[in-house]
Amino acid sequence: MRRRVLVVDDDRAILDVLAMRLEAMGFDVTATADPATALAAEAGRFDLALVDLRMDPVNGVELMEALHARQGRLPVLIMTAHGTIETAVEAVQRGAFDYLTKPFVPDELRAKISRALATRRWTRDRERLQALGQTLASTGVVARVLDAVAQAAVDATEAERAVVFQLEHGRLVPMASAGTPPPAWDALEAGAAAAMDKGVPVTRAGADGGTIVAAPLVVQRGPAGALVVETAARAVPDEDDLELLALFSSQAALAVRNTYELERLRSGALAALGRMATEVAHELKNPLAGLRLYARHLEQRLARRGEAEDLELAGKIAATVDHLGGVVAELGAFGRPPELQRAPVALAALLDECLDLAQARQPGAGIEVVRAYDAACPAARADARELRKALLNLLVNAREALVAGGRLTVATAWAPDTRTLTVRVEDDGVGMSEETLARAFDLFFTTKPEGTGLGMAIARSVVERHGGALAVQSRAGQGTRVVIRLPLDAGEGGA
Numbered sequence: 001m002r003r004r005v006l007v008v009d010d011d012r013a014i015l016d017v018l019a020m021r022l023e024a025m026g027f028d029v030t031a032t033a034d035p036a037t038a039l040a041a042e043a044g045r046f047d048l049a050l051v052d053l054r055m056d057p058v059n060g061v062e063l064m065e066a067l068h069a070r071q072g073r074l075p076v077l078i079m080t081a082h083g084t085i086e087t088a089v090e091a092v093q094r095g096a097f098d099y100l101t102k103p104f105v106p107d108e109l110r111a112k113i114s115r116a117l118a119t120r121r122w123t124r125d126r127e128r129l130q131a132l133g134q135t136l137a138s139t140g141v142v143a144r145v146l147d148a149v150a151q152a153a154v155d156a157t158e159a160e161r162a163v164v165f166q167l168e169h170g171r172l173v174p175m176a177s178a179g180t181p182p183p184a185w186d187a188l189e190a191g192a193a194a195a196m197d198k199g200v201p202v203t204r205a206g207a208d209g210g211t212i213v214a215a216p217l218v219v220q221r222g223p224a225g226a227l228v229v230e231t232a233a234r235a236v237p238d239e240d241d242l243e244l245l246a247l248f249s250s251q252a253a254l255a256v257r258n259t260y261e262l263e264r265l266r267s268g269a270l271a272a273l274g275r276m277a278t279e280v281a282h283e284l285k286n287p288l289a290g291l292r293l294y295a296r297h298l299e300q301r302l303a304r305r306g307e308a309e310d311l312e313l314a315g316k317i318a319a320t321v322d323h324l325g326g327v328v329a330e331l332g333a334f335g336r337p338p339e340l341q342r343a344p345v346a347l348a349a350l351l352d353e354c355l356d357l358a359q360a361r362q363p364g365a366g367i368e369v370v371r372a373y374d375a376a377c378p379a380a381r382a383d384a385r386e387l388r389k390a391l392l393n394l395l396v397n398a399r400e401a402l403v404a405g406g407r408l409t410v411a412t413a414w415a416p417d418t419r420t421l422t423v424r425v426e427d428d429g430v431g432m433s434e435e436t437l438a439r440a441f442d443l444f445f446t447t448k449p450e451g452t453g454l455g456m457a458i459a460r461s462v463v464e465r466h467g468g469a470l471a472v473q474s475r476a477g478q479g480t481r482v483v484i485r486l487p488l489d490a491g492e493g494g495a
């Protein structure tokens with residue numbers, strides 16, 4: 001888009017020359033000799049204004065102030081003849097970006113214009129930035145919110161890049177980024193740490209003469225991370241920009257906080273649903289057992305009489321009742337989970353076993369399985385039966401997502417400093433839409449014709465009862481990554 005420049009000068013000759021020159025430089029020029037026309041010009045969004053100092057009846061400084069009242073950050077270059085430098089300096093003190101002396105020296109004109117525009121680029125539009133922050137609040141998935149924060153920061157400031165860091169187990173982890181990838185993360189991370197430490201936005205030198213600005217993301221009691229923006233050398237952020245970034249990061253923090261709150265509410269509702277489900281399951285168990293018995297009887301009788309057609313029907317009834325029985329049993333187990341029986345569990349062996357089981361349950365074709373086990377993993381103190389249930393559900397989901405073939409990766413890792421075991425189950429299958437991702441843990445939520453919608457809820461519940469955490473990242477069409485973190489030294493038992 002062409003930049004819009006306003007030129008106001010009561011000397012027609014100068015006005016025409018300037019307009020021509022600026023048009024030749026590629027600008028969209030509005031030139032007028034009349035200050036009133038300048039102010040009336042379409043409640044205007046200009047990128048730059050060139051205003052003559054000496055005009056009647058309004059002088060240039062007054063006109064500049066009137067323009068600033070309408071468009072606070074508009075850079076104004078005051079034009080002045082040699083004899084009036086002092087007034088020009090005063091104009092700068094009153095808010096002009098710089099002054100130009102007449103007659104114009106082409107290089108000076110060009111240099112000052114491009115400097116004024118570069119500064120403006122840093123924060124293109126205050127209102128836009130604020131609006132973006134507000135629209136973030138409703139996404140519902142933390143990872144998506146962070147992506148949106150990074151992207152919005154880049155869009156609104158024309159920074160080279162933006163990264164959102166989050167504090168995880170005492171370490172700063174880049175959770176989302178936008179713009180060009182950074183040549184190195186250290187400086188950005190150090191900026192994030194400094195901002196979190198100080199609790200206010202900080203500025204430091206970036207790569208290649210650029211600037212790094214970091215603002216803390218204050219989520220609950222203290223900073224949970226930081227939004228870090230890096231600009232190129234040509235665009236130096238000022239006080240105003242820092243304030244703006246602080247505002248934006250507080251919007252972002254609010255969005256993150258809301259999202260966590262929503263997740264918490266969801267899991268509360270889930271627990272209530274779970275209790276209800278157990279009761280329903282309990283009520284259904286006996287009549288279902290009766291039905292199953294009758295169906296079997298019927299099958300046997302029909303078999304004895306050799307009534308093949310009816311026998312087939314009875315078989316279908318029995319199979320359906322069996323399926324229902326399975327669902328009810330799982331529901332009951334979900335609502336009233338058994339106490340954990342912890343013993344040392346070798347994760348790699350357990351995963352191998354689950355991979356085989358998952359393949360038997362969902363054979364698929366053309367699925368490449370990659371195992372990346374960390375040999376340093378110590379045995380987990382866990383309930384192998386429960387953990388098997390969780391892993392199996394995840395692996396079956398992954399294989400179901402790989403209907404058209406693809407890669408299933410299963411990895412483990414041991415972090416001695418935090419004494420945490422990590423299991424990653426990743427597929428490059430169909431992935432989830434935002435809506436599906438937000439609801440994947442809801443009881444009975446399924447997108448599959450034969451699905452029950454319990455697998456993810458069971459997996460998370462098992463991991464959480466082990467004192468761990470289960471997180472999902474997914475994109476429609478790209479795949480899904482589930483990460484389980486298990487503390488090695490979790491307390492015995494579990495809730």
Ligand SMILES: Nc1ncnc2c1ncn2[C@@H]1O[C@H](COP(=O)(O)OP(=O)(O)OP(=O)(O)O)[C@@H](O)[C@H]1O
Pocket residue numbers: 393397398401427429430431432436440441445446447448450451452453454455456457479480
């Ligand atoms: N790896 C994955 N790839 C894509 N979508 C997934 C993946 N894992 C889960 N989902 C989505 O989450 C939904 C819920 O999964 P969940 O395992 O709870 O239930 P389900 O697989 O539909 O049924 P079941 O109870 O039989 O496991 C799925 O229907 C699917 O839409």
Ligand SMILES: [Mg+2]
Pocket residue numbers: 393396397454455456
């Ligand atoms: Mg499933």
